[in-house]
Amino acid sequence: MTTSLVEAVKEVLHIGMPENTPKPAPSGETMRAVVYHGTKDVRVDDMPKPAVTDLTDAIVKITTTTICGSDLHLYHSFIPEMKAGDIIGHEFVGIVESVGDQVTKVKPGDRVCVSAVIACGQCDFCRKKQFSLCDTTNQSKSMNYMYGHRTAGLFGYSHMTGGYAGGQAEYARVPYADINLLHLPESVPDAFAVLIADVLCTAxxxxxxxxxxxxxxxxxxxxxxxxxxxxxxxxxxxxxxxxxxxxxxxxxxxxxxxxxxxxxxxxxxxxxxxxxxxxxxxxxxxxxxxxxxxxxxxxxxxxxxxxxxxxxxxxxxxxxxxxxxxxxxxxxxxxxxxxxxxxxxxxxxxxxxxxxGQLWVQKDWHMVLDKLVNKEIDPSFLITHTMDLEDAPKAYKMFDQKEDGVLKVMLKPKHAGKPAGLGSGDVAPAMTTVFHVYNKDNVARVRRDEAEADEKEHQRQQQVIDADRAARLDKLRSRRRGAATESGDANPVSATVLSNAPPQPEPAKDLSSIQTPSGHFNFFKELEAGTRRDVTGPSTSTNPTERIKSEPKRDPFTTYLDPGKKVRTPWYTQMAISDQTRATGPDAESEKERRERRTRDFYDPIHAMGIRRPPPDPAPKK
CATH class of the missing domain: 3.40.50.720 (NAD(P)-binding Rossmann-like Domain)
Structure with missing residues (x-):
């Protein structure tokens, strides 16, 4: 057996395996956490409360966590190197309680989202913003043997991904806090913020x-x-x-x-x-x-x-x-x-x-947060159930069996307050009325808000147009005043009247030369007589033959359907009918006809060009 294989086997058997377990709080405090005990066996146990272990650590008091679909792989023991006693969970938000001496970007009291992927921020892959490929945060030898390389560590997702304690708990230790924590504004509730940690960035x-x-x-x-x-x-x-x-x-x-x-x-x-x-x-x-x-x-x-x-x-x-x-x-x-x-x-x-590939959370989460703040996206439909952290075993069973239309379960520790729906808890009380897009009343509210926003935008654009028109008029009036002054008109009243005078209409064009005895107008009379200049040609000659000779030659094959067209385009594109014309024209085709035509287009290129084959000759009557 090779050395790498021996090391991998030792790690699978937990022989001399490096641990990423945080040291417990000096006070001996405990916390409640969701703990893996075996296949389809998760429990909420008392576990030691974590303390700052490294100078770059932060301890986060968790206010909201969720069950991810990939947590069901752990639930069914599909992921290798899970140990009884491991804390599960990699999607959570909370409030910073304490930080290490080298943490500079967050401080105690900050409300933060925790990245599911643990990155160092300093290795080559982190510098390229490929954070899930971090070289530093996962020392698993078995992953190195399986994949040829190690990828980044993950919270609560087996020792093959670093053996870090997860976030389905009351507290969590976050290594490299400066790169793995995102400061949250009060306008974004926990129900949305917890989706940034994994779901929205993964999608x-x-x-x-x-x-x-x-x-x-x-x-x-x-x-x-x-x-x-x-x-x-x-x-x-x-x-x-x-x-x-x-x-x-x-x-x-x-x-x-x-x-x-x-x-x-x-x-x-x-x-x-x-x-x-x-x-x-x-x-x-x-x-x-x-x-x-x-x-x-x-x-x-x-x-x-x-x-x-x-x-x-x-x-x-x-x-x-x-x-x-x-x-x-x-x-x-x-x-x-x-x-x-x-x-x-x-x-x-x-x-x-x-x-x-796995998600690059730290690369994308600022963009996702901006879209949530600006209400460009509404992921509220993803959270379908909110339960106490103590009910996690029940939530896992319901999620695994897809009961009650469950899509995603949000778990709330006791110190976050009683679950009361989206955005509940003591973190963002101003956002406890977050709407759910599939509620009929709230759909009407959303439509009303959109209509009001459209009206405001229309008014703003109209104000811009009015201001531009006023500026143009002022500029025109100032020019007229200047022209009146230069012409020697010393009467300011006259200049004012001149500047405010409405523009005079252009004189009507005399069309008597092309009027026929019956009272109609022959607009081609001058062209037929050879006295009208071709506006598309460079020549000013009245002789049609000389004018044609002076024009650039056109390719009759590519343009014979439109001799005045100078752009060389294949002749058959002149005959093609667009899908949009078929869908919106007076003879709009049905969905069934559209599918049949697209199938014919796929198998019959000549048909796709717009050329209709002649119908077959009728069979001779016997």
């Missing part, structure tokens, strides 16, 4: 990896919090269509409410075929946001049961098969080990770009 990373842009068709596998937040960002970036794939009706309803289309894979079992029906040619972007837990094919189900692979890749396979040629695939769901039957041939032959 943004998904669309960033896929390079989603305006006009794209995007397909997303998974309608959990990450998948729905990804759909929200895709709409925000201007995607033309967003298609979400899941089987939970409540989650599909959220995707529909965001303005997207949905596929229920229990009803349409062949997702790739259904997507080909909805989008001939395939989506431009496919995003996998479900992860490796969900095996739908019998091959991966058997192989996982026999430990022949660790990760099922049915959803990733569907992404690659369904994606358009030269499309982009983003893997943001959790994949941690190995998988078989990966469609590498489809990836290579179709020219796909496939990218994956």
């Amino acid at each position: 943004w990373h998904a669309v960033e990896l896929a390079e989603v842009k305006q006009g794209d068709i995007v397909a997303i596998w998974g309608c959990g919090p990450i998948g729905l937040a990804t759909a929200m960002w895709a709409h925000h970036l201007g995607a033309r269509r967003v298609i979400s794939i899941d089987a939970v009706p409540e989650r599909l309803a959220h995707a529909t409410a965001l303005g997207g289309e949905v596929i229920n894979y229990k009803q349409d079992t062949d997702v790739v075929a259904k997507l080909a029906e909805l989008v001939p040619g395939g989506p431009d972007v496919c995003i996998e946001a479900a992860g490796s837990r969900y095996a739908s094919s019998w091959q991966h189900t058997i192989q996982k049961a026999l430990y022949l692979e660790t990760d099922a890749i049915d959803t990733a396979t569907q992404c690659i098969r369904a994606c358009a040629k030269a499309g982009r695939v983003s893997l943001i769901g959790d994949f941690i080990g190995t998988a078989n039957q990966y469609p590498i041939g489809a990836q290579m032959e179709k020219g796909l770009t496939v990218r994956g």
Whole structure:
């Protein structure tokens, strides 16, 4: 066995493994925390309250934490190197209680969001803002053996990611506090701020990896919090269509409410075929946001049961098969080990770009916070349940079984106050009335606020127009006053009258020369007689032959449909009819006709050019 393999085995068996456990508070105080005890066994236990262990540490008094979908991997013991007694959780916000001597950017009393990813801020990857690839914060030898390199540490997510105590507790120690804490304004409630730690930044990373842009068709596998937040960002970036794939009706309803289309894979079992029906040619972007837990094919189900692979890749396979040629695939769901039957041939032959990776929180969270403050996005629909921290075992069971339409559970420690809905607690009392977008009354309120904002913007623009008009009039009047003075008009009243006089209308053009005896006007009379100059040509000659010779030659093949057009464009583009014209013209086609036409366009390039083939000759009558 190689040295690296021996070290990895020792670490898995917890032999001489480096610990990142904070030293306990000198006072011997304890706190309540959600603790892992085994498969589907989490409990709320008394644990030592952490104290500042390093000079760059901060101790955060947690006011809100949540259960992440990836925490269910721990709940089912899918993640290696979990130990009984480990504190879970990597999404939490709170108030700084104490800091180390080298912490300069936060101070006790500051309200902060804690990054799920622990970065040092000094290594090469942190300097490149690729914080989840930090070289410093994870010393796991087993990860180095599995992946060839180590990635950044994570809060509460096994010893393979550093062995740090998590945030589903009353207190947490945060290493490298200056880089891993984000100061929060009072206008952002805990219910929104806790989503910055992971969900919103992960979803943004998904669309960033896929390079989603305006006009794209995007397909997303998974309608959990990450998948729905990804759909929200895709709409925000201007995607033309967003298609979400899941089987939970409540989650599909959220995707529909965001303005997207949905596929229920229990009803349409062949997702790739259904997507080909909805989008001939395939989506431009496919995003996998479900992860490796969900095996739908019998091959991966058997192989996982026999430990022949660790990760099922049915959803990733569907992404690659369904994606358009030269499309982009983003893997943001959790994949941690190995998988078989990966469609590498489809990836290579179709020219796909496939990218994956953990979120870069510290790179994106300032942008996300600005959009929350400016109300450019509304993620309130992601938090569906609020419970006491003491009820965490019940919350995990409900979340795992997808009961009661649960999407995300927010947990509140006792010192944060009794849970009372979004934004509750003693952190941001001014924001306790945060609306939920799916409440009918609040939808009306949102629409009213939007109408008022539009009216204010219209008034502001009108004020700008009026001010510009007034400035132009003042400038014109001053010029007229100056002209009157230079002409010797010493009477200021005359100059004032001149400056305020309305502009005189232009004299009507004499059209008698082109009027016919019947009273009509022949606007081509001068052109026919050869006395009218061609405004598009450089010549002033009245001889049409000389004028034509002096003009630049045109290509009759490319422009014969429009001889006056100087831009060289293929002749067939003159005949093509745009999708927008078909959708908005007087003879607008139906959705069914549009799908049939797009299918014909895909298989018949001549048809796509706009050329209609002549109908076949009728069969001769017998």
